Amino acid sequence: MWRDLAPIGRDKDSGGYRRYAWTAADADCREWFKAQAESRGLTYELDRNGNQWAWLGDPNAGDAVVTGSHLDSVPDGGAFDGPLGVVSSFAALDELRARGVEFTKPLALTNFGDEEGARFGLACVGSRLTSGKLTPAQAAELRGMDGVSLPKAMEAAGYDPEAIGADPERLSRIGAFIELHVEQGRALDLSGDAVGIASAIWPHGRWRFDFRGEANHAGTTRLVDRRDPMLPYAETVLAARREAELAGAVATFGKISVEPNGVNAIPSLVRGWLDSRAADQDTLDQVVTGVEKAAREYADKHGLDLTTVRESFTPVVEFDHALRDELGRILGTDGEITVPVLGTGAGHDAGILADRIPTAMLFVRNPTGVSHSPAEHAAEGDCLAGVSALADVLEGLACR
Template sequence: MTQGSGGTILQKADQLASFSAMENGLTRAYLTPEHKQAHQQLADWMTEAGLEVWQDSVGNQWGRKLASNPTQPTLVIGSHSDTVVNAGKYDGNLGILLGLEALRQLQDIELPYHVDLVAFADEEGVRFNTTLIGSSSVAGCFQPAWLDIKDDNNVAMGEAMLDFGLSPELAGQDARSPEEVKAYLEVHIEQGPVLEDANQAVGVVTGIAGAKRFQIAVKGMAGHAGTVPHELRLDALCGVAEMISAIEAYGLKYNVVATVGKCEVKPSAVNVIPGEVNFSLDIRSAVQQDLEQACTELFSQLEAIAHRRELQLSHELTYQAQAVPCDSKLQQQWAEVVEIQTGTPASFLASGAGHDAMVMANITDIGILFVRCEKGISHNPREQVNEHDVGVALECLVEMIKRVSSQDTVSST
């Protein structure tokens, strides 16, 4: 690693954070002036690093390290440049900047393939509430119906593309085919505390968790808080409290995480027994079979609680995403470079959060490296990484780009 490379990357992260819709914070949404400004800065840095640059049909920013005689499909590396509201500086953006510095260091190294660096324009879905727009376009998954989705200001995505200088009728038309792409590599902050707990700078990701989200309604009978004895009550909230305890116990025992994040009580009065409760349930697992089994078993438990308490229970599936495993060969190669750079065996961990890689898996093999973040805090201005860990991640990425030249890592998708 060139002396100070980690510090240089962190300085550039500070610069990117200045392109924000917030005066004293970071918010950068899709097809906004801040998006345009950040991608122009990235394009300038890509040019300085010797890359060929272009913007694609949905506003992703690309830079290519050209091979003089490419004999293998293109290797793609990248992450996302958009942010949540009042975000940290490193979610997504760190992966782009690590890729940029890696290709700058490899500028004079001849490889048997082009290496494309991509800054995906929308992973978070903040503006149009449709996530992974940038990577979906590249992977051939862009839905034309998305063009009609409107933001909070009643501006449709297609209209926003026109204002941005794009042609909405071309959105997704420049998708990559599986034959064109060798593999996709992404470096990302962990967004969790596992690596910090293990005292590891980086870790190899085994897969991205699948997820299912439900909206659940439990109905009992509202009544006077002072006149209805406990043994005669149909208290919806007490039933839900027991259900939430069962959900937590299941998550602790099995290979899933299960979370109740929202709970609405009706009629929500201090002197009225709750007659109805609506709550959310988010279930995730890196193993799809475990996710499916958890949903079946948990709802069996919830229905049993409702039946015993004489409550009515109904549920609606509101979101689902399949679990996506990382390629085993790429995992092994990441582990080898991590051990060489750190002198210790690599840690392996699953990602509980979604990433652009999960969409890129539709066209190629994926490999992800996580970087330790302080206290596991993310999607928060307190999101933090340290220069040493960034330097380690950079060394690993540089070596990984060189290592995937063996033919047996070409996508089998």
């Protein structure tokens, strides 16, 4: 499975993946998922929001156990973020069949669409639509850097955008959702464990900063006459680093858009996106407020206009305690929770769904902690340990 999936959407120059929502690479990933489902005799289904499902047992019976993740990527992302969870779900099913277990509940494997938000700027679109946290009207306003709207992109990929929307009936049939994911940090590497259990997801969000100045000639305009928005933007990037360090949080300006984007032109607009995350809401508020205050001071100093927009936000997510503890008992020793339980600063579909259905997560060790990069890696032995752990969890939840 890994060898078949690996070439899809991989850039030959960077070695990273560009599997953006509703593109040719995304379509190839979806075909791969469908083929894996059909080869195992599972009932394949594409829901109203473009999420893929593969069912063992009656999808309408209720109290289903679901596992999976996503197949899309960030720009030049790694091979493991998302795909490891999907591949592991199929491999765990194969392991359970090899064990000869009898399922007492329906089991579903899933691929949620547009989790990374690389194309339209909003993460977890598929699960947000399904849970009702993103309305069809809001989805219609999403546009990529190429100006193509989400509905137009879906339509071009052969899907009806008029069908999207909340799907409470589907969620009501799910008793538990377990998402396996490569760890995006080094906690397991430092503890020496191959697999861990998630406790919570830090609150996090994305904010857009628009610095508006005046386009002019780079060679003939005196420095004192310039209204250059790149200067306050650069100062704001440094301010974000300072605020994050002071608060013990993280803050990143990782995406920028410049107009008119000419080498010999002073920009008229610099648009930058801030991603910030912290262990608690008060700390996150402190960081973002500090960055916005600094940005306004820098914009005023240079005689520029500044607007800020919060484009997305996810509050702290505590995974279902009963389900989390059950995973700990299944994977623990003598009924005791001996598997590491750790928090994360990364968002996931499991976090979006957590207030609608019981959700939990398993992490697989990442020896370097590098993620969202072609250097992202997990050892084969640890990946197999993750499959075994997921199979144990599914057996404990769906075969009782």
